[in-house]
Amino acid sequence: MTKRSNLIDGEWTDAESGDTFDTYDPASPDEVVGTYPESAAADAERAVEAAAAATEEWGSTPGPKRGRILSRASSILADRKGELAELLVREEGKTEREAGGEVQRAIDIFDYYGSKARDIGGKVKGASGADTVLRTKQEPVGVAALITPWNYPVAIPAWKIAPALAAGTTAVIKPATLAPGCTHAIAEALDEAGLPDGALNVVTGPGSEVGDTIASHDAVDAVSFTGSTGVGNAVYDTATADGKRVQLEMGGKNPTIVSDAADVGTAARIASWGAFGVTGQACTATSRAIVYEDVYDEFVDAIVEQADGIEPGDGLAGGDMGPQVTEDELEGTLDYVEIGRTEGATLETGGEALEREGHFVEPTVFSDVDPDSRLAQEEIFGPVLSVIQVSGYEEALEVANGVDYGLSAGIVTNDHHEANSFVEDIDAGVVKVNQQTTGVELHIPFGGMKASSSETYREQGEAGIDFYTISKTVYDSY
Incomplete structure (x- = not known):
């Protein structure tokens, strides 16, 4: 001390x-x-x-x-x-x-x-x-x-x-x-x-x-x-x-759009890094994965596999994901897990506090999330990812922009036209193409839009x- x-x-x-x-x-x-x-x-x-x-x-x-x-x-x-x-x-x-x-x-x-x-x-x-x-x-x-x-x-x-x-x-x-x-x-x-x-x-x-x-x-x-x-x-x-x-x-409620022109395994890794890195305790963390219907089921399976491969633990003892900073932050995350259940979303994995010393929680993935639900609209500040199914680009953009926040947003796609359209259309101060929503360079401007x-x-x-x-x-x- x-x-x-x-x-x-x-x-x-x-x-x-x-x-x-x-x-x-x-x-x-x-x-x-x-x-x-x-x-x-x-x-x-x-x-x-x-x-x-x-x-x-x-x-x-x-x-x-x-x-x-x-x-x-x-x-x-x-x-x-x-x-x-x-x-x-x-x-x-x-x-x-x-x-x-x-x-x-x-x-x-x-x-x-x-x-x-x-x-x-x-x-x-x-x-x-x-x-x-x-x-x-x-x-x-x-x-x-x-x-x-x-x-x-x-x-x-x-x-x-x-x-x-x-x-x-x-x-x-x-x-x-x-x-x-x-x-x-x-x-x-x-x-x-x-x-x-x-x-x-x-x-x-x-x-x-x-x-x-x-x-x-x-x-x-x-x-x-x-x-x-x-x-x-x-x-x-x-x-x-x-x-x-x-x-x-x-704050932020940052989306990653997953196109049917993306490699789904790559998209799951990118979304996982953004959602569960730093225990989700980042204003730029990926909170929503907005996924085209043609690759939705494949993505859900892949992101669950990513989440299940993360071992929470003490950062000085080799843990893959550290604890939440306080008991209150942990309880806030668990409250949102319960909100997700109540709203009818499907808890695919995680959602439980670890039965050990420290403020540890499992990486959590919800599917079948309504884009207007609290789970999809409110900042959680914990390792919780909401997966939302959409028909294609236009609906994905509408869902991505349909929140109060506008800090960081990403798209995973191999379609160059789609990527460039996203850069023009998204309401966010930080725009990522084929990268996680977290992490920024120090020599260029950083900041958000709207309530961010x-x-x-x-x-x-x-x-x-x-x-x-x-x-x-x-x-x-x-």
């Missing part, structure tokens, strides 16, 4: 109240992994004030120098990759392979933005008149409030912190209380890499105290949130009340820097 502190103005400090909370291993729920400050509004206010005081120094630091600090942090994280992956497994529950991949993602993000920091400045355009220079100038937006979820506890903090700092914007981050340890590790690496005091501040505690305070504080200029749609909408209302810039990424996103700013790539900068247009005659 490790005790950690808040980082405020370069100092590692406890909450003013002295209160703490513990995190627990989802595979061994009685085992305490870490102890953290249970901060309140006063702690969050001090963090915002520190970030505001650091804006001039960090914002005026040349981009290449900012980039070198991010690159050094990337190297430090790389040196600690094994340690961080183990911490991630023990706090969040991923398998060791999944955790290692996520940590590598954070390492790569800091390396990427370390390089991109050199390019931040502006563009020169041709002026209409003679003896005139027309250009833009990018400047830091000021102070950013970052609110991150538990399901990707190192990658998502990295892809918010790194572009903010690359842009010269200072930040206060509130990581999820279920798995805050990796955010502290990022802060430690940046501190060791030479980040000035106050440029990044980390405050742990409940959203009602810390999250609300940083989202509403007068000194905060931008708010970036990833989490549930309900909480995200509340953050949006709070942040925009006084004109803050807001970026929200929220605020549809304001995208994350990652150059779009990530756009959110944390504001542009001036300069007309210079000589």
Whole structure:
């Protein structure tokens, strides 16, 4: 068990109240992994004030120098990759392979933005008149409030912190209380890499105290949130009340269409990776397989075989699929299994909690799912796949788009025309052809549509820097 502190103005400090909370291993729920400050509004206010005081120094630091600090942090994280992956497994529950991949993602993000920091400045355009220079100038937006979820506890903090700092914007981050340890590790690496005091501040505690305070504080200029749609909408209302810039990424109900022009075995593997990887605890997880009637029965058999071949277990002991993060998340998944039964869907496999220590559940497949049912409409956030039969492409598209969400969507097909039509027709911010709905590249934009996103700013790539900068247009005659 490790005790950690808040980082405020370069100092590692406890909450003013002295209160703490513990995190627990989802595979061994009685085992305490870490102890953290249970901060309140006063702690969050001090963090915002520190970030505001650091804006001039960090914002005026040349981009290449900012980039070198991010690159050094990337190297430090790389040196600690094994340690961080183990911490991630023990706090969040991923398998060791999944955790290692996520940590590598954070390492790569800091390396990427370390390089991109050199390019931040502006563009020169041709002026209409003679003896005139027309250009833009990018400047830091000021102070950013970052609110991150538990399901990707190192990658998502990295892809918010790194572009903010690359842009010269200072930040206060509130990581999820279920798995805050990796955010502290990022802060430690940046501190060791030479980040000035106050440029990044980390405050742990409940959203009602810390999250609300940083989202509403007068000194905060931008708010970036990833989490549930309900909480995200509340953050949006709070942040925009006084004109803050807001970026929200929220839930998903992601489809994979399986065409009769697909190889069914390949389609089942792709759907399985998307549905059961990271225990289904991803906003981009495949929740619906929408299958053409000519290959429906064959696909159901193939996806059941895939699910039955997955052995849930402790991520540090070689399990194929880790536990759900808490008892509440497990119970929520089991509730949806019961809803599916009640609605008349056919439970093909899974649906039971494992009779062992930890929050483990079997990979679950339902067939004969009504596209208008709760099972097919509501985000579950567990390893549950609904298989829906359709007559062909037009009906498949109607079903795929017939939900409130629009984050990630895929099609498996060997028909090039069908694939290109899907790219044009689907209402989703991330579109996959012959790939799982999970997993995205770090150097291109990420974000959703409809209830999955605020549809304001995208994350990652150059779009990530756009959110944390504001542009001036300069007309210079000589």
